[in-house]
Amino acid sequence: MRRWNGWGEEATEVELPAHGAAFLSQRIGEGQPLHDASLAEVLAKVPPSRLPAHPLVSTDAELRVRHARGQSLPDWLAMRSGEFGRFPDGVALPQSAEQIRELLRWVAAEDICLVIYGGGTSVAGHINPPAVERPVLTLSLARMNQLLALDEQSRLATFGPGASGPQVESQLRARGYTLGHFPQSWELSTLGGWVASRSSGQQSLRYGRIEQLFAGGSLETFAGTLELPSFPASAAGPDLRELVLGSEGRFGVISQVKVRVTPLAEQERFYAVFLPDWTRALQAIRELVQARIPLSMLRLSNAVESETQLALAGHPRQIAWLEKYLAWRGAAAGKCLMTFAVTGNPAQNALSLRQTRRLLKGFGGVFTGTLLGNKWAQNRFRFPYLRHGLWQAGYCVDTLETACDWPHVDQLLQAVEHSLREGLADEGERVHVFTHLSHVYAQGSSIYTSYVYRPGGDYAQALARWQRLKHAASQAIVANHGTISHQHGVGRDHAPYLAVEKGALGMATLHSLAQHFDPQQRLLPGVLLES
Amino acid sequence: MRRWNGWGEEATEVELPAHGAAFLSQRIGEGQPLHDASLAEVLAKVPPSRLPAHPLVSTDAELRVRHARGQSLPDWLAMRSGEFGRFPDGVALPQSAEQIRELLRWVAAEDICLVIYGGGTSVAGHINPPAVERPVLTLSLARMNQLLALDEQSRLATFGPGASGPQVESQLRARGYTLGHFPQSWELSTLGGWVASRSSGQQSLRYGRIEQLFAGGSLETFAGTLELPSFPASAAGPDLRELVLGSEGRFGVISQVKVRVTPLAEQERFYAVFLPDWTRALQAIRELVQARIPLSMLRLSNAVESETQLALAGHPRQIAWLEKYLAWRGAAAGKCLMTFAVTGNPAQNALSLRQTRRLLKGFGGVFTGTLLGNKWAQNRFRFPYLRHGLWQAGYCVDTLETACDWPHVDQLLQAVEHSLREGLADEGERVHVFTHLSHVYAQGSSIYTSYVYRPGGDYAQALARWQRLKHAASQAIVANHGTISHQHGVGRDHAPYLAVEKGALGMATLHSLAQHFDPQQRLLPGVLLES
Structure with a gap:
């Protein structure tokens, strides 16, 4: 079963080896394990749902807990402390585009706020219930996970948006194909989520980013359905697929995804x-x-x-x-x-x-x-499990990433590492920081930095430390020609830094698109755009 | 000197060889040459300008003639007959982004309509003065044609938007690089025009379409300047470059273009x-x-x-x-x-x-x-010159193009060819039709069809025949899973067919973007969007 308070399957444990603990202890001091809350403790805190009844909506408390948080470090601290703060008032698991449209009509009629949930692997706060007065419904696409069509001539596969990495690959491999999209979150993240957040897989050098793989599909919005037919290429005006890529749920719900697939390599x-x-x-x-x-x-x-x-x-x-x-x-x-x-x-x-x-x-x-x-x-998908092993040894680990053109790569990398390494110096705390370039381009590179720090005496301190580190690193990114995200998206955590790269008119343009598709601001308020 | 009434340099003539004329005569009948108007005749028809005076604007009659038409077959017939219909009221040739902004302020204050002109090679009616009551200013970017910066580490070159193919390549080749973008219009078309119309070059298999080459730049709009910084890739929300690609001048004036370049191949x-x-x-x-x-x-x-x-x-x-x-x-x-x-x-x-x-x-x-x-x-850039040779022999030639996924390629190709070959059958006229696939993708192919027909007794008949053929072929395209353009853009000629692929919500989205950037509809009304 999937963990309710951390990454991955409960059956999989990645422990920190003894000499690994010694290595860290030598660098940043002894670990400081904190107490984990139990599921029962959390369930006792779930308030009554504010939603009216609907046949497609469950208000089951455990389901609400399991859809309340993603996989950012603040999410982790919330789950481990049991201090979730907010829960969705209910969870819907539609099985068809028609059911999605029905739910959109219902939330519009009942003045409900909607969170769209793929695999729940966001590390930027995409799927957390927003701080609004309206009741919040989380719409999970988990049941829409089937391969619906495979066009072997054009090498196009059509999926439900909720297909996870393994569901995508197993259904394709049975037919001799692969999508070739392997983000580190692959075990849990979904095709629709990859599209919505402009994901990149570890072998993007061959297969391309999700932008290159996404060939068409449908987006259900409050203004109607946006159908994106597939063409190998087109000069017929702006490419509307690009409005869906990176939309992070602000414009609508992706209900179908067509992707370019490749025969399995020899x-x-x-x-x-x-x-x-x-x-x-x-x-x-x-x-x-x-x-x-x-x-x-x-x-x-x-x-x-x-x-x-x-x-x-x-x-x-x-x-x-x-x-x-x-x-x-x-x-x-x-x-x-x-x-x-x-x-x-x-x-x-x-x-x-x-x-x-x-x-x-x-x-x-x-x-x-x-x-x-x-x-x-x-071991390519095991790193996220290590957070649990580090946590048990008394350490917090988080990662962040950016990309920039080659002339800035080294300086940006050093600036980010420095901001983290020295980020807690005034508390006398050291931070262990290391980096890799995971996606390289002729033009530049992504920069993926991991950092390990001690949580301090309690959860509040652990979160405060993270906030200081995250802010310092984000400022270093935007001050040094980096994009605020190369592969994780904007969500809520990166939204304050987005205007630096989009500019005033760019931000106004995104707001005008959100207004066009969702005039009542029911979709993930605060995600991508701060307001 | 560049021809005022047709393709290319006056010094270059491509004649139809004798056995080529025999070949065509056998297939569709003897040629029917029509009389060409002289430049003097046309100049006599240019009406007084309705524009107030501005130091950046010329109202010289020949300049207005030379910026009145593109290279579609209707443009050709207008130029050869001397019946231009409309001329811009003046032409501005700004030399900087600041001058572009000044012109935008001026046209807003004086209630002027603006046409944006790159190389004047549109085959879809992009740059023809619209049928509006306001005076029309054509803004040519021809003087902004310099290589402004070359970042050899990131392989990024920054150009003025008016650089033509030869200007792009000669400036890059002097430094050991190439853009590798070679559309058939390369001799005259411009970098900014390629971006605005989502162009594709003959070697796109290696270098990518202009979408893959365009790394950033600036767009001057009535709502301000949209700055597009360069990143090798980004997940920070929708990619705003994609709003410029294919915008066809409806959102603003491209004032700078950064492109990905490649060292010259061994x-x-x-x-x-x-x-x-x-x-x-x-x-x-x-x-x-x-x-x-x-x-x-x-x-x-x-x-x-x-x-x-x-x-x-x-x-x-x-x-x-x-x-x-x-x-x-x-x-x-x-x-x-x-x-x-x-x-x-x-x-x-x-x-x-x-x-x-x-x-x-x-x-x-x-x-x-x-x-x-x-x-x-x-001979890759000589085909457009052949229109002149065929015209002199008494034939009209035009081309059209689309793209679709592989399962539809053969059927779409046959349907387009059939619509053209039989398009004048009720007049007893034959049409010579032939096709190539010029850009192929794993997913599908472009389809590029040329057709030769006889103009009939006069210009009105030549145009009427073209309208029937163009409409029949465009309908065949959209009825058979084709995009209305793979590489030429929408302009005015393809705008009536755009809604089939964009859908009602897609069209409403493009309208809302046009409204956002240009609320007074001063920019190329009728281009891309019919209204």
Whole structure:
């Protein structure tokens, strides 16, 4: 069963290994475990629903608890403390576009506020019930998760919007296809959520971001249904798909999604290379992505992340041997781990591998074959589980991300890391900070930073610390040519920073679109647009 | 000097060869040349300007004539007959964004209607003065044509919006880069025009459509300036670049364009292959594009276009030899010409060529090497000049285009060709129709159809015939899952058909955006949106 107060399946536990705890303790001090509330304690706090009765709406208390929070660190602290603050007044699980339209009519008639819920994996506050006087209905798309059509000629698959990553892939793989969209939240996040928040998968280098995969579908709005027919490309005016991509539920409910799929590749290989230092690694990854070699994945950990990964990996003896070998080959302290993959036909993969190795050799890269690469691929969806292990050891972990053009990458990365590392200095607290570039482009790169800090004496302090760190990092992002999100969306947490990149007229334009689709502001008030 | 009444430079003439005229005469009858008006005749018809004086605005009659029409066939007939109908009341050639803003303030204060003019190559009526009571100012961006910045790390080039294809490429090539955007109108069309109309270049398979190349810039509107900063990718809400792409001047004036550029490739090769028949050719090209082989160009002429091209190519003796050879290899009557290119490093190009040849061999493809491929590349921008040669021989030629998903390609192509071929049957007139697929995608293909007909006794009849043909073909497009434009935009000629694909809510959304940016409807009324 899915955890009601954290990430993933209850059956899956990722613990912090002993030497991992020692590693952190040495860097930021002993862990400070806090007490977890029980589900029974939380259920006792759920107030009566303010909703009138409707056959499609459940007001079951546990269902309301399970749809009250996403996966941001503030959500985590709310769930673990049991101090949820607000709960939706009810949850609807429609099974068809017609039922969605019926619910829209009902919430309009009854003056209800609507939250749209995909996989509940938002890390930016998208799905939390807003602080409004109206009752709040959460509309979950979980039951609309089927592959509805597969056009093998055009390689287009039509899904219900609530299909999770595994539901998408298992239904496609049975027919010999893949979507190839693997965000870290893949186990729980949904196709509709990916579209609404402009998601990016780990192999976007081959398959493209969700913007490139989303070929059409339907959006149910208070102003009617927006049908998006599929064309391979069109010059017939602005592309209305782009209004749905990134709309984060503010314009309507995605009721159907058509995506571009690909036959399963003949061959896929993941490789790891160590670069001797960050300066050379950064230049190498830029030249590699700009060389247009058809890789399917390319990422680079900075020195602290590389060190942290090796420390948390378990198997300290093997790691020691590996480090000795790497040092002998010229990648000692300060080394950076680069992972890449080739996916396709063997002849193309062989050429891509050869060209990649040759290029990286020029930067002192030490190629380690598929062992660590496969390890990465096997564990690619496990990182979110580690929050639980860290929490039990008395640490809070959070991540944040941005993207910018190449000339700003290093400075932005350093500014974000500095803002976090020094963010609690006046309390005498240290923060452990590390970063990787997870999506690279000819134009620039995403920057994905993780940080670990101690919660302090209680939940209030843990949240206050997070707020200070998040604000400092967000300011560093927008002050250094970064977008406030490369792959997680805006939600509520990033909304205050959006105007820096959209500008006054851009914000007015988004407001005018929200007004057009939802004149009564019933849809997720505060998400994307602060008001 | 540029022609005032047709395509391109006066110095360039492409005549219809004698056996080409015989070929057409045999198919649709003897040509019917019409009398061309002189520039002096037209200048005599230009009425006094209704504009108040402004230092940035010229009311010179010839300038007004030269900015009155684009390159659609109705524009051609208007220019050749001298019956322009309307002229702009003046032409402004601003040199900076500040001058554009000044002009916007002025037209707002003086209640003037504005036409935005890039290269004047629209084939859909974008730049014709609208039928309104207000005076009309045409704002040409021709003087804003400079490369303003080149960021070699991020491979981003910033241009004035009025840079034409040759101006873009010459400034980039001097620095070792290319934009790689080569629409057939490349000699005259402009970067800002490409963005505004969602253009596609012949090598979009490698470089992407203008949507993929456009990284940011500025749009000057009546509601202020929309600044679009560049990010490699972003999940921060809807992408506002997409409101500029395809806006066709309805929302504002593009004053700066930032584009993604690529270092000049080490090697580029164009090849030609003949496929024995259309059925096999269509399947081959679909499988080829879906195989993800990194080709830079891929196009396929149907049997009539292949035959027409060989007939109009000149050199009948060589062509006869070629046809004998092809027939001996299995590509006789009904054969279809496929052209493709590889661009990049030699090792990758060699592998791509090998994989392409192997795949095409399975469909009976006869590979002819680089001779015909290079011929195509050399002549890629000459086709528009042929309109003049055909006109002098007494024929009208026009083209139209669409795109759809693969399951509809053949049916849509046949329906469009049929609508044209039979479009004048009740007058006893035949129409010569041929088609190629010029941009192919894993999902589907563009369809580019050319048609040649006789103008009849006078200009009125020539235009009436065009209107019947255009309407019939446009109806065939929207009735068969096609977009009303893959690469030319909507303009005025396609606006009546737009609602079929955008839907009622989509149209209302575009209207609400136009209202947001231009509440007084001063910008190109009738373009993109009929009202």
